[in-house]
Amino acid sequence: MVTELHFDCGTLVAPSLPEDTALRALFQRDTRTGVYRAAAHRYREVVLRLRELGLPYEDRARRFEPLEVELVESLQPFPHQQAALEAWSRAGRRGLVELPTGAGKTLLAVLAIAQVKRPTLVVVPTLDLMAQWQGVLGRHLGVEVGMLGGGVSDRQPLTVTTYDSATMQTEFHGNRFGFLICDECHHLPAPSYRFIAEGSLAPYRLGLTATLERTDGGERVCEELLGPLVHRTDIRELQGRFLAPYEVRRLEVPLTPEEQVRHDEARARYLAFIRQRGIRFDVPEGWARFLAESQRTEEGREAWRGYREQRRIALTSSAKLEALWRILLDHREERTIVFTDDNETVYTLARRLLLPALTHHTPVPERKALLGAFASGELPVLLTSRVLNEGVDVPEARVGVVLSGSGSVREHVQRLGRLLRQRPGKRALLYEVCSAQTAESSISERRRQHRAYQEEEEEKC
């Protein structure tokens, strides 16, 4: 009897299976519906086993065929890109590649698509990256590239989508692509995102990231769903040759006496509350507990207001604004990106200094226009919260200012990465401005625990 394979909402279904232990071990008997069922990502193993057994099978699961796709012009990869591509090919065209930001991960993916020649789904974290990938794939492969996400629903054999959209769509299109590329694949282990890879048939898989390692060990999930780590190049191996050399400057600025008093009062209110309730932020539920408890009583609401106030003062102190102003003025002939922790600060600064803001509220056409004007030099400064943290290509930026941020090492490394695209004579400069004698100082310490930050100078002003 011919074995039939079907795709059902992110799973692989066979009405009947031959008597083969290895094959049956990949499936489970579905007593609800009377079929055999496996996660869709088992498709490759199932087909390989059926071929190995020499048994006939009818593949009604797969809805893709080989794709005629060629490079518009031949590309000469850098040595690290060539090494990564070869390692990935040797691993059966499955696996993870860790390259620093700016080392050409997108071009590596272009080369991989030209090699695999299958309909390909590229999954990216943000709408900006989606638009950027669409442009790069279209330019190098000369085909129409679809997009799913941000109000656009255009599925093509080569399609770029966001993690959020792919999570919703995988049960419908998980059988339409033979090649799955997860950009910034350290996002994939999040419980809601794993199904993107679990529910896809794609036999060929590539995970790209600058920072695979996760504090929760989630990199193992990436390896299970996309393949093993096949290549890694450290940021220091490429600095100066393929990435711009860089320098990090930390500016610790004081609050004014009046700001300091208000800050300390507000902070004391919120600290007293969390100490009294035994709330700790170093445990997973600490923050949720603070949020919940602070809404229950007037004392809690006062503590919440205290938390917000001390944070607002630290993030937007007058000395910070002054420090930012000096940096912008010193580098007024160069391209500068200013990173903050929240949209409120971005829009406050945008209105005050009449500088363009780029946040998740910025419509896609305006994003493109802003990035274009920034690239051409027409607009020398971009203010952003977190949307430019990852991947977005801003090669002309030389100066970065971290005005505020979280304690995340990844966020900090990614922000540095925005500045490292190589250009002749370029030396990138990242300023970190933090308020002295506030919680920001310790947040700053936490986020700089990466090897890329071990050479820096500190200034006090």
Next chain:
Amino acid sequence: MLTRELLLCRVRDGKLRPSFVRRDDPKLLALAGELLAEVESGQGHMRDEVEEALGLRAGAWARPKVARGLVKLLVDRMDFDEPAEGLAQARALAFRQAAEVLRGLPADATVEDYEERLAQALAPRPLPEVRESLYADLPGRRRLRHWEALEPATLLDRYNLSLAQGHLLDARRLTLRARAPELLRVRKVLRWLKFCRLVAEVRRDGEDWALEVEGPGAMLSLQKKYGLQLASFLTVVPVLERWELTAWVESTRRRAVLALDQDAPLVSPHAGALGHVPPEVASLAESFEDEEWEVDVLPLPRHVGPTGLCVPDLTFRHRKSGREVALELFHAWHAGPLARRLEDLRSRPDGGLLLGVERSLAKQVGKEELESHPQVVLFHGFPSAKRLRARLSS
């Protein structure tokens, strides 16, 4: 849908019970009325203003989370206007002018110097006005254009349903017991199950039904929870008049069993159209007389083919052996579903299913294939009892 922090509930002995509100509570009805009036008067106002006004009313209510939940459901039903044309262009122009000013400043310029030159460059528009209108198209600045008007009691009904749905987002499966349901009600529930892309193990126990409902991949160790589909499925459950539902709810914060029944104040938004039993089916059920077979108009759904779910029109049950043969009818407008069902049977034979096919479909699907198919009974208008008896006996 309510957000997680608005899902009020009590958990005792591992059982989670949503804290429903009474739909006839005069104070709550008054609050709902006030909120609805606030939205009505907020038409044309900015989103931030409307939300702030609603938030103030909610904050002043004795149970602010209930009030905020009502506000959330109202905001979900609002439509705001699109940004005015030309704002993005005006903004781009202002940024270009500001960039020019910045480049032309001396090295020792202060922010105040910059602002002074900026004001000159932007003239005749005053700088404060430019600042104020710079991001007038942000979501919070958009104006309320339209909203789905509701009665206060309907808003409370939606709240209760959303409260239960919110917990189901963390569920992987649910069990539904329907006590002696009417045919049309159970059909509605089964069709909704199919619509929600869920699968179920369905059992009948006398007049009662038991459904184990989950997503196709729930049996595998997939991360996908199908919570949204289960929450959507819940909206049809109150169509049943007597029912019990349990679901394992598993989040990072807790594990508990959500337990609901017909006493929960849940109102289905789908209660309107229950459909009808075609008169010819009812007539056949009444007139079918056979010594060996009896007819049941409450048929069990069947999983067919690799992924299909069939809700047959009738089931014949052999009086002695208990063997069941279901009959699914395909009329002239069912060419697509018939082709799919034939494909299902080819992929996975099911001797317990007969397909009653109207002859006019033979032109579209293939006369020879249909006439020679062992499970197809062709008919004009409606299959005769005689023909069905003959096929059941063969």
